[in-house]
Amino acid sequence: MQHKRSYILTLLIIIGFLFSPFLLKAQIAEFRDSVIQIQGITMTADSLRAVPGVSIMVKGQGRGTISNRSGVFSIVVFKGDTLSFTAIGFKHKNFKIPPDIKGNTFSMIQLMVEDTTYLPVTVIKPYPSREEFERSFVNLAPDDAYEVARKNTNNAHLRALARYLPADGREGVNNYLNQQARNLYYAGQPPPQNIMNPFAWAQFIQAWKRGDFKRKDTDNF
Template sequence: MKLFLRISLFCFIVLLAGSKATAQQTPNVYRDSVVQLYGVVMTADSLRAIPSASIIVEGKGRGTITNPDGVFSIAVLKGDRITFSCVGFKNRSIEIPLNLSENQYSVIQLLVSDTAYLPATILKPRPTREQFERDFVNNKVSDDAYEIARKNTDEAQRRILINSLPADGREAINYQLRQQANKYYYSGQLPPMNILNPAAWADFIKAWKRGDFKRKD
């Protein structure tokens, strides 16, 4: 029994020492795996710098872009896969070597132009001058800012919007507060009847002339 306890204690001490050694070595390993990647991105045909090219570390959600001279610099880890991309060029990817002896890695990345082929467009003239003039006159021109503002402030258009759009939260709470204020104002007495109010009759006549009471199909 004593021999078993001694062996168990010895194994526990060995495991504890090994875990401490691993914990002490982990920061050094992580520190040594960080690499400063820098370089320039250029075109493959004319060796011209590519500004605003994207340099993305795959699977890490990190990246950077090149400056106007095509130069970039970013901190990565050994074994990371780096993708170079830019509009009008094909993507290229590189992998940081795991056996890199230094903490700096420089590259000159060349990107090849990517040609995008669009479908063919056929331009046909009008058969006659009269048809061209007719189509030109009947062509609908988009409204400018002044015309849009005039339509938005039109009274008929505003009535249509009021009747079609639902009330938002601000209008609903204001209506509820007005109802409560009116109820508290006439608390303990009969509220007035608008059937004898000339102003209410005037509003009713204006609404009737506008057609607010017409049936909407």
């Protein structure tokens, strides 16, 4: 009896090994048939304009893609999956891939309906109450044009701005071009030394008086 059971078990194992390639091929064929590539375009429903930047996610799987500037997208999914289309300013859309669709490619046009969002009215007030506004308006003493021009051209104010404000784009370009011009002017020879130049000494003394060489506060660095 024990010998008969061992014989049957061995026979089943042999049959399994013989038919395993066919089973594997059938599973691969079934897997290939269930995969489908979706190629489509997202457009507005009223004017058929391309909608770029639409997020296309496979529902429940956490993966997806985004339509390009022309609204075109491409994604590989399984038959029966649901695609979720979301974009700012448009209503949310879902599209379920038919499970019995034929072939492994599918083209679609997803129409997006514009969604208008109404925000609550917000009133911005510079003062907490009307009484505070009236008191500030009565006590307001605006500067005239001469006083405004005087404050804008104050030497101390201009020096402070020149010292602490970074150079803008035009100043940076000018400094770079001036440096390149100096390098090209003395190309092939050493540049002159300004140790005996009285104008350079005058500029150095003026910079020293202005405090350009003082040590700046580095607590914020």
